[in-house]
Amino acid sequence: MNNSINLYSRLPKVDQLLNNENIQQLLKISPREIVTETIREVIDELRVLISSKNLTLEELDCKINRITEDIRDRVQESLKPRLRKVINASGVVIHTNLGRSLINREIMEHITEIASNYNNLEFDLESGMRGSRYSHLEDIIRKITGAEAAMVVNNNAAAVVLALSSLASNKEIIVSRGELVEIGGSFRIPEVMEQSGAILVDVGTTNKTHLSDYEKSINENTAALMKVHTSNYRILGFTESVSLEELVNLGQKFSLPVIEDLGSGVLVDLSRYGLQYEPTVQESIRAGVDIVTFSGDKLLGGPQAGIIIGRKKYIDMMKKHPLNRALRVDKFTIAALEATLRLYLSEETAIKKIPTLKMLTMTQEELASKAERLMSQIEQKNLDKLKIEIVDDYSQVGGGSMPLEQIPTKCIVIYSEDSSIASLEKNLRANSIPIITRIFKDKLYMDLRTIEEEEFNEIAEGLKFALEKC
């Protein structure tokens, strides 16, 4: 290793940098304090690196050569919002960590119109009196699902808590042991259910639950029967669960409501588009389930929301429940959800315009031709160190939906003999629009299913940036 004294002497001084032409440009558009602070921070970091002897002369020179760009990037970064657009090249369509479902741009224009103006959120334009915020959503949800009544809260977890608080506080809820799932982020259905004050009575075993298991547990303190859609896992092999129809019959026999947490809440039968069959919301209502809850931002493809549908007498209890005030949705959610639901009036429109559905139903031909176009944009950057290929792979639905579904897709795969794929992946995340990719066996994968055509140029530029970054 080099004599570190020599290395320190290579570092520029603060004043020297402040007089640099590029930094002068930067000062015209950014606060001086932030620029000075950033210069100090960058120099300090280099000092620490030198003292830790973790830096070769080559690396140091590369960092010093790029120092004004680095300072500019950091200053611009610190002035930008922390929550920002990223490019999802992971192929996970409903990626919970990347914001789940995307909202169509035409709908965003509508949201802008609603949010930046006064609106009739709780105002009845006909009578001139106070109205209900749920009125905008109720008719359209009833029309699409066939339910008698509907309401919407902050998310599906809230929907479950509100339904159970309203119907079963201090009373027993019977649920199959095989359905006590954890959704992710250590969110467990039984714990959420218990938050409502309901007493969980789990019946049956992990792999088998019979109708008689429910029936034996019914007593005078039972408030409801519950079914949870095990959306994010499957028990295979020697299994048995009770059908919705059987549960509904049992509920009717004992005058107990049946509550179903459907999780994803799909409104169109996706098996018609080559995907795995997933029970629809409409089927649950047709089977006679009294209360159905589902998410707005999973397979429905709308904003974060929890939709509760079913019999009017129960929905009315929930609307009046004090907890509802704490879980209520705002005008952004209502505007986005109403507009998304309107697209479902025609299934063809829904598939075409709702980004989640559009991505999930994208054909192999579309994916292949997108892959060709992205590949040629990347090739134009002459990134000689990188080898690039188009390969067949699988996308995932994500969001805890359809765990076994492997949707055939096309990926751009990048590998290299002389530069690290791990640092390429990391540097892509540091791009001005972060690019989220996946590494498998020392190769970088970019799945075309979740990448928009308009993002191709940014990806090509991003790869160039990521290769040059040190």
Ligand SMILES: *Cc1c(COP(=O)(O)O)cnc(C)c1O
């Ligand atoms: C995802 C999911 C939830 C939670 O829904 P959020 O809208 O994320 O609150 C609850 N139950 C099931 C079965 C789910 O799949």
